[in-house]
Amino acid sequence: MINYILTVLIIFLIAPFLLGLIKSIKMYLLFKKPASPFQPYIDLMKLIHKEVVYAKESSIISKVAVFMILAPIVVVVFLMPPVFHGSFYISFIDAFTITGLLSLSTFFLMLLGLDSASAFGGIGSSREAFISALVEPAMILTVFSISLIGKSIGISEAVLNLNNHFDINHAASFILAAISFFIILIAENGRIPIDNPETHLELTMVHEAMILESSGADLALIEIASALKFAIFVTLFVSLFLPFGANLCWCLAVLVFIAKLVLVSIAVAFIEVNTAKLRLFKVPNLLGIAIIFGFLSLFIYYVVGE
Amino acid sequence: MFSLNPLSLLFVFLILLGVIPNLFYMAGYLSHIKRKTYFLIHYFTFIFSMTGVVLSNEILPFLFFWELMSLSSWQLILTEPTDEAIKAGRFYFFMTHFGFVFILMFFLMLGGDSLFTDFNSLSHLAGNFKYPTLLFLLITIGFLSKAGVVPLHVWLPYAHPAAPSPVSALMSGVMLKVAIYAFLRFLFIIPNWEIEWGVIILALGALSSLVGVLYALASHDIKALLANHSIENIGIILIGIGVGMIFTYLKLPELAAFAFIAALYHTFNHMSFKSLLFMSAGSVLYSTHTKDIEKYGGLIKTMPITAFMFLIAAVSISALPPTNGFLSEWMIFQSMLSSSGIDNLVLKLSFPFAIFALALTGGLAVACFVKAFGITFLGLARSENAKHAKEVNTLMLIGQILMALVVISLMLFMPFFIKIFNYSMPIANIYNKLFKNIWVMHSLNPNGAVTPLLILTGLIISVAAIYAFYKYLNPKTRTYHTWACGYNTSAKSQYSATGFAGPIRRFFEWLYRPEVHTHTQTLAGHKTKFSSSLYEVHIKPLFEKSLYDNVVKGLNYLSYFVYRLSHFERARYSSLIFMLLIFTLFSFRVFYKEETIRNILLEVIVMAIFYKFIFGEEK
Numbered sequence: 001m002i003n004y005i006l007t008v009l010i011i012f013l014i015a016p017f018l019l020g021l022i023k024s025i026k027m028y029l030l031f032k033k034p035a036s037p038f039q040p041y042i043d044l045m046k047l048i049h050k051e052v053v054y055a056k057e058s059s060i061i062s063k064v065a066v067f068m069i070l071a072p073i074v075v076v077v078f079l080m081p082p083v084f085h086g087s088f089y090i091s092f093i094d095a096f097t098i099t100g101l102l103s104l105s106t107f108f109l110m111l112l113g114l115d116s117a118s119a120f121g122g123i124g125s126s127r128e129a130f131i132s133a134l135v136e137p138a139m140i141l142t143v144f145s146i147s148l149i150g151k152s153i154g155i156s157e158a159v160l161n162l163n164n165h166f167d168i169n170h171a172a173s174f175i176l177a178a179i180s181f182f183i184i185l186i187a188e189n190g191r192i193p194i195d196n197p198e199t200h201l202e203l204t205m206v207h208e209a210m211i212l213e214s215s216g217a218d219l220a221l222i223e224i225a226s227a228l229k230f231a232i233f234v235t236l237f238v239s240l241f242l243p244f245g246a247n248l249c250w251c252l253a254v255l256v257f258i259a260k261l262v263l264v265s266i267a268v269a270f271i272e273v274n275t276a277k278l279r280l281f282k283v284p285n286l287l288g289i290a291i292i293f294g295f296l297s298l299f300i301y302y303v304v305g306e
Numbered sequence: 307m308f309s310l311n312p313l314s315l316l317f318v319f320l321i322l323l324g325v326i327p328n329l330f331y332m333a334g335y336l337s338h339i340k341r342k343t344y345f346l347i348h349y350f351t352f353i354f355s356m357t358g359v360v361l362s363n364e365i366l367p368f369l370f371f372w373e374l375m376s377l378s379s380w381q382l383i384l385t386e387p388t389d390e391a392i393k394a395g396r397f398y399f400f401m402t403h404f405g406f407v408f409i410l411m412f413f414l415m416l417g418g419d420s421l422f423t424d425f426n427s428l429s430h431l432a433g434n435f436k437y438p439t440l441l442f443l444l445i446t447i448g449f450l451s452k453a454g455v456v457p458l459h460v461w462l463p464y465a466h467p468a469a470p471s472p473v474s475a476l477m478s479g480v481m482l483k484v485a486i487y488a489f490l491r492f493l494f495i496i497p498n499w500e501i502e503w504g505v506i507i508l509a510l511g512a513l514s515s516l517v518g519v520l521y522a523l524a525s526h527d528i529k530a531l532l533a534n535h536s537i538e539n540i541g542i543i544l545i546g547i548g549v550g551m552i553f554t555y556l557k558l559p560e561l562a563a564f565a566f567i568a569a570l571y572h573t574f575n576h577m578s579f580k581s582l583l584f585m586s587a588g589s590v591l592y593s594t595h596t597k598d599i600e601k602y603g604g605l606i607k608t609m610p611i612t613a614f615m616f617l618i619a620a621v622s623i624s625a626l627p628p629t630n631g632f633l634s635e636w637m638i639f640q641s642m643l644s645s646s647g648i649d650n651l652v653l654k655l656s657f658p659f660a661i662f663a664l665a666l667t668g669g670l671a672v673a674c675f676v677k678a679f680g681i682t683f684l685g686l687a688r689s690e691n692a693k694h695a696k697e698v699n700t701l702m703l704i705g706q707i708l709m710a711l712v713v714i715s716l717m718l719f720m721p722f723f724i725k726i727f728n729y730s731m732p733i734a735n736i737y738n739k740l741f742k743n744i745w746v747m748h749s750l751n752p753n754g755a756v757t758p759l760l761i762l763t764g765l766i767i768s769v770a771a772i773y774a775f776y777k778y779l780n781p782k783t784r785t786y787h788t789w790a791c792g793y794n795t796s797a798k799s800q801y802s803a804t805g806f807a808g809p810i811r812r813f814f815e816w817l818y819r820p821e822v823h824t825h826t827q828t829l830a831g832h833k834t835k836f837s838s839s840l841y842e843v844h845i846k847p848l849f850e851k852s853l854y855d856n857v858v859k860g861l862n863y864l865s866y867f868v869y870r871l872s873h874f875e876r877a878r879y880s881s882l883i884f885m886l887l888i889f890t891l892f893s894f895r896v897f898y899k900e901e902t903i904r905n906i907l908l909e910v911i912v913m914a915i916f917y918k919f920i921f922g923e924e925k
Contacts, residue, residue, distance in 0.1 A: 048779055049781075050781070052782065052784070053783070053784050053785070054783060054784070054785050054786075055785075055786065055787065055788040056785050056788070057787075057795055058788070059604070059606045059607055060606065060610075061606065061684060070768070071765050071768040071769045071772060072765060074771075074772070075768055091753060092746070092748070092753050092754065092755030093755075094754055094756075096632075096635075096756075097756060100625065100626055100627040100636075101627055101761070103624070103669075103672055104626040104627060106672070107621065107672055110676040110680065111676060111679065111680055113680075114681070114684045114685060114800075115680075115684045115685065116685075116788045117603075117604075117684075117686040117788055117797070117799075118795065118800065119790070119799050119800060119801060121800075122800055122801020122805065125676060125806065126801060126806045126807075126808060129673035129677070129806070129809075129810070132673075133670045133672065134666075136665050136666065136668055136672075137661075137662045137665035137669065139665075140661060140665040141658060141665070144643060144658075144661065152752050153640070153752065153754035154752075154755070157752075212789070216781050217779050217781040221772065280809060281812060284813055291662070295658055295662070299658070303651070
């Protein structure tokens with residue numbers, strides 16, 4: 001049980017660091033003076049103590065939505081697969097529940113965007129609705145495929161199975177699923193090339209547009225939610241698609257886990273530096289690749305056989 | 307004449323759950339209706355006939371109640387005889403009888419000697435019937451045209467919104483389920499299913515769910531949006547039934563029972579949240595007097611309870627955990643994931659497509675209900691009507707709250723409902739396998755399980771924790787304008803429903819084929835400044851355009867021809883009858899096997915002479 005709480009705590013604490021790390025690597029690669037990777041913690045502390053400004057046009061939804069955005073994501077953190085062997089985990093949670101809880105959070109985020117009667121919020125909600133509708137099938141196909149390879153619908157169990165015995169026959173579908181999941185990771189967290197988290201230009205923003213009217217502690221909660229969401233996706237990616245290290249002793253396993261998280265964040269930072277943001281109507285092409293790879297991964301799994 | 311078998315009782319239960327809140331709502335809505343007696347007579351006949359359909363166990367009572375159900379709902383559509391309603395009513399009348407023909411053919415082919423054959427002996431007759439596929443096709447077209455399955459769904463977005471709101475709720479919430487009941491009932495009468503049947507139903511379901519949600523996204527009439535969503539949900543139910551049929555064929559009774567239970571559970575769920583949505587939308591309509599979603603906005607401030615009820619139903623229909631809509635979709639997903647037990651590779655490869663369709667439907671449903679809730683209840687009022695809207699009367703609120711309780715209890719008491727579904731689907735007893743304890747529902751896959759209560763508790767605890775943290779911080783609050791780049795925030799500057807669905811409409815342009823009308827009045831000398839502008843998008847459903855319009859055109863042409871013949875050219879009309887008589891007489895040779903080339907030639911010549919003789923010259 002202690003192990004379980006430790007895992008959850010690691011994810012909670014490391015989440016802002018990963019975003020800060022990406023930012024500082026990007027700045028370094030762009031020949032800027034890099035900000036500290038711990039900057040997000042400072043930002044959050046600053047936001048928490050600021051006053052909250054509610055729009056006159058907004059309704060009770062603006063006040064409630066903040067909690068409903070964060071709460072499902074917090075629940076998902078508790079459902080994450082174990083970091084090392086022998087730790088407690090919730091065994092039966094499958095991809096649908098996780099996808100559903102994340103959608104619940106997005107649902108209220110989109111309502112928040114529409115609540116303040118601002119055109120920006122509408123822009124953001126509309127685009128987010130479009131992108132997340134296309135992400136959902138990709139996500140479900142991919143996770144379904146990996147849970148077939150892992151021989152369990154429950155994600156945690158699948159992670160342990162993959163750790164203990166990786167069936168080399170399914171390497172092809174495994175790699176396709178990994179590529180697909182990586183695209184989903186980028187799309188769901190609003191990174192370049194789907195969305196640019198650093199801009200406030202109405203042509204490009206998606207996530208930022210929805211939360212434009214939030215401020216102070218509200219904004220801090222939403223920022224925590226988006227950091228946690230990124231951490232959740234990276235955790236899922238490293239546990240499902242980099243299945244090693246869980247059988248080590250617990251301190252080593254945790255170190256390996258953190259190293260993997262950092263590695264994936266660095267990969268995301270490299271992609272962000274090397275690509276430009278896609279036009280909104282080109283985004284389906286990228287997500288289409290994720291969907292097709294999800295399909296292919298399943299098909300190859302079926303053709304190769306159990 | 308009537309029977310109380312488990313499936314019938316289950317659907318009586320469904321009708322009760324759907325009707326009782328509706329009665330309260332109807333009582334509140336009644337002041338809005340001009341022809342009260344007319345409405346009430348048909349309303350209660352409608353409810354009575356639906357119960358009759360579900361309970362009847364012989365052919366004639368069944369057909370009688372079925373037809374009574376169709377006719378009374380048709381009359382209810384015509385309660386307020388606007389042009390739109392009359393058109394919708396005509397379309398509904400035609401389509402429901404189109405289906406009825408097939409149902410009638412099913413019974414005539416199978417019925418044996420008497421119209422009072424009961425369904426148990428019908429089952430024996432079906433066992434001896436030579437072409438079971440024909441029977442399957444007849445019930446598919448007959449009952450599913452009533453349920454609104456693509457491509458026989460076109461009437462649904464016209465008919466359901468045209469009726470008064472309590473009736474829309476009944477039609478979408480309960481009547482479609484009665485059609486599903488009839489389909490299931492007669493499906494189980496036919497023994498020895500073929501595998502293709504299951505695949506057909508699965509494909510129809512996947513197609514319906516996608517088409518339904520896509521057209522729902524494009525609708526701007528809130529009730530048409532909900533009606534299109536019914537098509538989607540019927541599609542999801544059919545996916546469950548199709549998977550169940552495939553597993554039944556493959557002799558995997560437990561998996562089949564799981565899929566059928568999932569379908570039944572979704573039937574109940576859809577009844578609950580779709581009724582609630584129609585009631586809330588009806589309340590909005592009641593106080594704003596418009597169905598156009600672009601005229602709403604900001605209603606959560608004046609109609610908080612209605613808004614909250616709509617939100618509950620919207621979260622549930624979008625299949626977000628831990629609501630009942632999520633649970634039944636989860637079951638359907640799980641039943642599709644059990645495909646690893648299948649040996650047939652092609653069949654196995656077809657399952658991912660259904661999973662894809664269902665997942666995409668889920669994603670689009672979220673978008674659709676963010677649009678429906680966000681544009682209707684959030685932001686600023688877009689019209690005077692919406693600005694002066696008031697919360698509806700207590701009776702209507704009671705109706706909505708009762709239905710919301712049904713939605714919530716379908717989630718909370720899931721084990722109980724699954725138990726009665728399993729009891730009425732006696733393919734295999736899997737209740738004990740699903741619920742080792744009542745807190746967790748396992749699926750038949752290894753490690754698949756879901757716990758609505760755990761998720762709900764988790765959500766409540768984390769909301770409470772975050773709220774406590776927030777209270778502890780106790781941030782100062784201030785109220786100020788929404789930032790609009792230095793301009794004033796106005797109703798015009800916020801996003802419209804058309805704009806919200808814009809990206810999706812553009813991506814699915816090949817399906818929608820929208821007609822865009824723009825009109826801009828520019829100020830003299832400026833290209834970018836204008837005094838007024840207009841942007842309108844009209845979407846005519848592709849199926850209606852491609853499948854129905856030409857048929858209607860052809861029928862119109864034909865009916866004009868017949869009309870002209872019988873009204874203006876009596877001589878020609880009677881001569882035509884005469885020709886037909888001769889033709890019939892000559893055709894009798896076929897039965898006596900006396901047709902030879904010579905005879906046929908002779909008769910053709912005789913008929914040609916008569917034709918020339920009677921018709922004469924063209925004038």
